[in-house]
Amino acid sequence: MPKNFSSLYLHIPFCIKKCNYCGFYSLPYREERVKLFISAILKEIELTRNLPHLIKTIYIGGGTPSCLPVKYLEIILQTLLKNYKIDKDIEFTIEVNPGTITQEKINLFKSYGINRISIGAQSFLDSELKILGRIHNVKDIIKTAHIIKNSGIENISVDLIYGIPKQTLDNFKFSLKAATSLEIKHISIYELTIERGTPMEKNLKNGKINLLNDDAIEQMYLFASEFLDEKGFYKYEISNFARQNYESLHNIAYWQRMAYLGLGPAAFSYLNGWRFYNPGNISLYFKYLSKNKLPWIREYEIKGIEELKEKIILGLRMKQGITLDSLCLINFFEELEKLKLTRINGNKVSLTDKGMLLSNEIFAKVLLHIENCSVCKQV
Numbered sequence: 001m002p003k004n005f006s007s008l009y010l011h012i013p014f015c016i017k018k019c020n021y022c023g024f025y026s027l028p029y030r031e032e033r034v035k036l037f038i039s040a041i042l043k044e045i046e047l048t049r050n051l052p053h054l055i056k057t058i059y060i061g062g063g064t065p066s067c068l069p070v071k072y073l074e075i076i077l078q079t080l081l082k083n084y085k086i087d088k089d090i091e092f093t094i095e096v097n098p099g100t101i102t103q104e105k106i107n108l109f110k111s112y113g114i115n116r117i118s119i120g121a122q123s124f125l126d127s128e129l130k131i132l133g134r135i136h137n138v139k140d141i142i143k144t145a146h147i148i149k150n151s152g153i154e155n156i157s158v159d160l161i162y163g164i165p166k167q168t169l170d171n172f173k174f175s176l177k178a179a180t181s182l183e184i185k186h187i188s189i190y191e192l193t194i195e196r197g198t199p200m201e202k203n204l205k206n207g208k209i210n211l212l213n214d215d216a217i218e219q220m221y222l223f224a225s226e227f228l229d230e231k232g233f234y235k236y237e238i239s240n241f242a243r244q245n246y247e248s249l250h251n252i253a254y255w256q257r258m259a260y261l262g263l264g265p266a267a268f269s270y271l272n273g274w275r276f277y278n279p280g281n282i283s284l285y286f287k288y289l290s291k292n293k294l295p296w297i298r299e300y301e302i303k304g305i306e307e308l309k310e311k312i313i314l315g316l317r318m319k320q321g322i323t324l325d326s327l328c329l330i331n332f333f334e335e336l337e338k339l340k341l342t343r344i345n346g347n348k349v350s351l352t353d354k355g356m357l358l359s360n361e362i363f364a365k366v367l368l369h370i371e372n373c374s375v376c377k378q379v
């Protein structure tokens with residue numbers, strides 16, 4: 001584990017309106033609360049600026065970072081660049097919601113060195129955006145992509161969701177075609193998950209919506225994998241597809257278990273083999289920083305069996321897979337190879353397309369195996 005961190009995540013925990021499916025930590029935008037957040041995040045930057053680092057990737061996510069007005073975005077960007085040592089070839093990403101984008105904001109991003117923008121499009125059908133409870137429509141997505149492209153930022157990523165209630169395979173094909181026609185470099189596709197306490201969970205319970213069946217989900221994922229490959233986007237991770245050399249370096253750093261620093265409420269960090277969690281409660285987050293203390297409420301070392309589990313679960317998300325020393329685990333994955341879920345080459349293991357589709361089930365099985373295996377426990 002390197003002593004220096006090279007990736008930084010900054011969480012902006014505000015949204016204009018909560019989407020029907022959202023389980024992320026985000027709060028409604030309120031001016032007073034946002035002012036307090038800006039003071040707190042500046043303090044957190046000040047308290048972490050002397051940790052050893054050379055930053056190669058920054059990711060500003062949320063919530064909806066682009067819902068902040070220009071004056072606050074500028075303070076954050078200025079302070080980040082002034083306080084940390086930044087590599088000259090940095091990948092600098094911000095997430096944007098198409099309902100909150102203006103030319104002025106994109107100009108600001110460009111002027112502060114942001115060179116990658118991830119658009120939370122989710123669908124190119126207004127009817128599906130409505131089911132998801134998004135604040136934007138399809139016209140907003142197209143306008144956002146054009147403003148970004150015209151600004152000279154060419155590294156654009158689009159997020160799509162599949163498995164939306166009432167979505168057909170043709171609907172999803174339509175969104176994939178519309179997204180790839182925007183000359184983007186990267187696309188992420190996520191299966192809709194129903195999070196606890198969300199309006200969607202409530203609607204599901206009272207029968208107002210129905211989930212798609214497993215066959216429909218499988219068809220969508222397999223179609224997307226094939227279609228995107230034909231369009232020149234190769235799958236480098238379960239949900240992520242990129243044109244050559246446009247993979248998300250920030251996310252790869254997570255999957256490869258590089259050290260990173262997380263700022264903002266609910267963010268977590270991985271430093272020197274330890275994981276640190278910021279509170280997912282903004283008042284508590286403010287309280288720590290108002291006392292000049294880092295808001296690390298929970299911390300624990302990832303070592304031994306926990307490190308082995310992480311290495312496998314995170315590494316297998318990537319197309320390239322992992323290299324294993326343990327014969328016992330190789331034997332375990334050989335059983336899955338018979339079911340065409342894994343590919344084994346010497347001591348290298350990776351998931352097939354079918355394995356990626358069933359990755360959650362496979363990960364659960366691996367964890368159970370490691371927990372119960374006396375050989376694995378000895379690492």
Ligand code: SF4
Pocket residue numbers: 014015017018019022023024026062063064097120
């Ligand atoms: S914009 Fe993103 S973070 Fe905000 S409510 Fe919607 S899904 Fe959640």
